[in-house]
Amino acid sequence: MGDTPAQSQARSGARARHVAIIMDGNGRWAKKRGLPRAIGHQRGVEAVRRLVRGLEPMGLECLTLYAFSSENWKRSEDEVDGLMNLMRKFIKSDLPEFVENGVKLHIIGDWRGLAPDIVAMLEDALEQTANGTRQLAVALNYGAHNEIARAAERAAESGAITPAGIEAHLDTADLPPLDLLIRTSGEIRLSNFLLWQAAYAEMLFVDTLWPDFEPAHLAQALDDFARRERRYGGR
Template sequence: MPENIPQHVAIIMDGNGRWAKNRGLPRVAGHHTGMKAVKRVTIAANDIGIKVLTMYAFSTENWKRPKDEVDFLMKLPQEFLSIELNELIEKNVQVRMMGYRDRLPQHTVQALEEAIEKTKHNTGLILNFAMNYGSQRELIEGFRDITRKIEEGTLHVDDIDEDTIHNHLLSHNLPDPDLLIRTSGEMRLSNFMLWQLAYSELWFTDVYWPEFTERHLMEAVLEYQRRSRRYGGLH
C-alpha cells in the first residue's frame, strides 16, 4: 500500500438495526455485533498507520429512538471498554471522546473517562468516540464563544478566520478528516462534522456496519489513494 495513508478517518457506523432485522434479531443485537466491528477496524487502522479514527457512536438526534434502545446503546461503551481496554492499551491506542456530557448517564461518562485517563499518555492511534455529538450544536456553541470574546474585547470581528472557527470546535485538537466512510448505503452526513468535512473525501458502501471488516477499510483507503485532492484548486 503506498505511503498516502489518510491521517484522520471518520466513520458513520450505520445499519446495525437493519442488519439485525434481516436476521430476525432485535435491533440491539445489531448494536452489540457492531461493537466487534469497532474493535476490528480500530486494530486495522492502527496497523496501517492511520493516526485518528473518529467513530460516530451516538448523535444528539439519537435520543429520539425508543428508550430501551437508547439505554442499551448507553451501556455499550462500558461493555466495549471493559473487554477491550487492556488490548487498546497494549496497542498504544489513545481513547478520546468528542461530544456533550449532558444527558449521558453517569456510567457511560465514567467508562469513557476511565479509558481516556488510562490511555492519555499513549502515542499511537487516537480512537475518538463522537458521543452525544451533533455538528450544528457544536457550531452554535462555537459561535457563542466567539461572540462572547468579541463582547469582552478579547477578539476583533475582523480577526475571525477559518482557524478561529476551527479552534472553537470540539475537534480543535485534531486535524480535519481526510476520509469519511459511511456504511449501509445511506448517502448523507447526518449532522456529523459539517465544518470539518469541507474537503474530506467521502466513501459510501452498502455494507452494514456489523459486517464491515478490515478488507472494507482497505478498499476505502485504496479508493482515497486513487483520488486527487485539489482543495478547490487545480493540480
C-alpha cells in the same frame, strides 16, 4: 484568501491521516436475519473491535467513529438503554487492550450529558489512554450544529470570528484534519456529523451494513483515497 489550518495540512500528502466513519446499518442487519435490533448493535460493537485491532498496519493517525448522536435520544427508551449498556460493557472490556496497544482515546460531542456513571468511566478511560500514540475519537451525544455553535461562541469571546478561529475551538481541534468520511449501509447523507470538518474531505458511501464492515473494507477505502486528486477549489 488563505487556507485554514486544516486545508494547508491536508495538502501535504495523499496518504489519509484521519478517517471518520458513520457506522450505519445495525438495525437493518438484524432485521434481515429476523433478529432483535439489540443483536445488531452487539454485532456492531464487534465490528468496532475488529476495526480498531486491525488499524496498526494501515498507518492512520486517527480514526473517528460516530457512536451516538444527539438525535439518537429520539429512539425508544429500551433501545437507548441498550446502547448505553453496550457502551458500559465495551469500555470495561476493551479499555485494558486500548492501553496495552497504545490507543489514545478522544471523546467528541456533549458527552458529559450522558449518565454520571458513564461520564466517570469515560473520564477514567481518557486518563488511562492519555499517553497513547494511535488516536481513536468517539462521537458521543454528538451533533455538528451544536459543535459549530459552541465553537463560534468561544471564537466570539476570543475576538476571532474567522474560519481559523472557529476551527480552533471545535471538538476536533487537537486531531489531524479530516481526510476521508465513510458511511456504511448505502445511505447518502451526513446526518449532522462533522459538517465543518467534512468541508474538503473525500467521501465514500458503501452498501455494506456496519456489522459486516471489516478492516479489509477500510484498507480498500484508503487505497481508493490515495488515487483521488484533491484540488480544494483549484485546478
